[in-house]
Amino acid sequence: MNNLLSAASIEQWPAGRTLFREGDPVRDVYVLVSGEVDLVFNARRGAHKTLRGSHPGEIVGLSDAVSDTPHDCTATTRTPCTIGTLPANELRRLLHESPSLWLTVLQFLSNDVNACYDSMRSVAGLR
Amino acid sequence: MPSPYNLDLHNTCVDCTVRAERLFCNMSPASISAMETVKFTGVYPKGSLLFVEGEQPRGVFIICSGRVKLTTSSTEGKTLIVKIAEEGEVLGASATILGKTYEVSAETIEPAQVNFIKRDDFLKFLNTSPEACMHTAQQLSEKYHAAQREIRTLGLAQTTSEKLAKLILDWCARNGEATPKGVRLKVLLTHEEIAQMIGTTRETVTRLLSDFKRKKIIDVKGSTLLVLQKEELEEIVTV
Numbered sequence: 001m002n003n004l005l006s007a008a009s010i011e012q013w014p015a016g017r018t019l020f021r022e023g024d025p026v027r028d029v030y031v032l033v034s035g036e037v038d039l040v041f042n043a044r045r046g047a048h049k050t051l052r053g054s055h056p057g058e059i060v061g062l063s064d065a066v067s068d069t070p071h072d073c074t075a076t077t078r079t080p081c082t083i084g085t086l087p088a089n090e091l092r093r094l095l096h097e098s099p100s101l102w103l104t105v106l107q108f109l110s111n112d113v114n115a116c117y118d119s120m121r122s123v124a125g126l127r
Numbered sequence: 128m129p130s131p132y133n134l135d136l137h138n139t140c141v142d143c144t145v146r147a148e149r150l151f152c153n154m155s156p157a158s159i160s161a162m163e164t165v166k167f168t169g170v171y172p173k174g175s176l177l178f179v180e181g182e183q184p185r186g187v188f189i190i191c192s193g194r195v196k197l198t199t200s201s202t203e204g205k206t207l208i209v210k211i212a213e214e215g216e217v218l219g220a221s222a223t224i225l226g227k228t229y230e231v232s233a234e235t236i237e238p239a240q241v242n243f244i245k246r247d248d249f250l251k252f253l254n255t256s257p258e259a260c261m262h263t264a265q266q267l268s269e270k271y272h273a274a275q276r277e278i279r280t281l282g283l284a285q286t287t288s289e290k291l292a293k294l295i296l297d298w299c300a301r302n303g304e305a306t307p308k309g310v311r312l313k314v315l316l317t318h319e320e321i322a323q324m325i326g327t328t329r330e331t332v333t334r335l336l337s338d339f340k341r342k343k344i345i346d347v348k349g350s351t352l353l354v355l356q357k358e359e360l361e362e363i364v365t366v
Binding site for chain 1: 199200201205207209220221222224225227230231253254257260261263264265267268269270271272274275276277278279281282283326364365366
C-alpha cells in the first residue's frame with residue numbers, strides 16, 4: 001500500500017463529499033487511509049441505498065480501474081477521511097514499471113471480492 | 128472411445144482450441160506453457176463439490192467446460208447462490224491469494240472439465256508472470272462486479288417478483304436466443320436453485336413463474352423458458 005500511497009496525492013476530505021458517481025468513467029483510484037466511505041447504489045426510478053461501505057486500508061474504485069469500466073456505484077465519504085488519490089493512468093504506469101506491484105493489487109482485489117460476498121450475505125439476510 | 132459425460136475435452140492448454148476466447152487462458156505461449164506444467168485436469172459429474180465455504184484454500188480451479196454454482200450458506204442452512212460461473216472462469220482465486228478460507232462453495236451443475244492448480248504453484252506462477260497477474264486481476268474484477276450487481280438487485284429490488292423479473296432479463300441478455308415468438312432460454316436450474324439466486328423460497332418462485340405464465344409474459348416447457356413479453360418484465364424492474 002505504501003508503494004501506491006507514495007505516488008498518490010494525500011488530502012483530507014470532509015464528510016458528505018462524493019469521490020465518484022455511478023456511471024462516471026474511471027479517472028482515479030482512492031486509497032482510504034482513515035475514515036469511512038459509503039458505496040451507494042441507485043435504482044432506475046430515483047431510489048438509492050447505501051449497501052456497502054469502504055474502510056481504511058481499501059482502495060476505492062480499484063476494480064473499476066482494473067477492468068476499465070465505469071463506476072458501478074457512487075462513493076461518498078460518511079466521515080471525515082484521509083484519502084490518497086492516484087490517477088488510474090498513473091496506477092497503470094506503476095504496474096507496467098514494477099510488475100511485482102501486481103501482487104499487491106491482487107491482494108486488494110481479493111479483499112474487495114470477499115467484502116462483496118460479506119455484503120451479499122448481509123443484504124440477503126444470511127447473517 | 129467416447130469422452131467422459133460426452134464432454135469435448137481440452138487435454139492440453141497449449142493446444143486448446145478455445146483458449147483465445149477465454150479471458151484468463153488467453154495468455155502468451157510462454158505463460159500458458161508455464162501453466163501447463165502445474166495444472167491438473169479433472170472431469171466431474173453434475174453435483175461435484177470442488178471446494179467448500181470455510182475450507183482452507185487448496186488452490187484455484189479453472190472451468191474448461193461446464194458450469195459451476197457458487198453458494199454461501201448461513202448457520203441455519205439458508206443458501207444463497209452468489210453466481211453461476213461459466214467456462215473460462217477461475218474459481219477460488221481470492222482465498223488462494225490471501226491464504227484465507229474459501230468464502231463460497233463451488234458445485235458443478237452439469238458435467239464439467241476443470242483444471243486445478245495447487246496454491247503454492249499458483250502463487251509461484253503469479254510471481255513469475257505479470258501477465259498471469261493481470262489476467263487474474265481481471266478475473267477478480269469480474270467476480271467483484273458480478274457480486275456488486277447481485278448486491279444491487281438483492282438490496283434495491285422492492286419485491287420478489289422484481290428480483291425474478293431481473294434474473295430472467297439478465298439471462299435474456301447473456302444467453303437468450305431471439306425467436307419470432309420471443310427470447311428462448313435454456314434454464315437448467317431447479318425452482319429451488321432459482322429461489323437461492325434471489326433469496327426467496329421455492330414455493331414463491333413456483334407461484335411467481337405461474338403468475339408470469341398466466342399473464343402470458345413467459346411460457347415454460349420443460350427446461351425451455353420463452354419470454355413472450357420482455358417489455359412487461361422490464362416494466363416490473365426498477366433496479
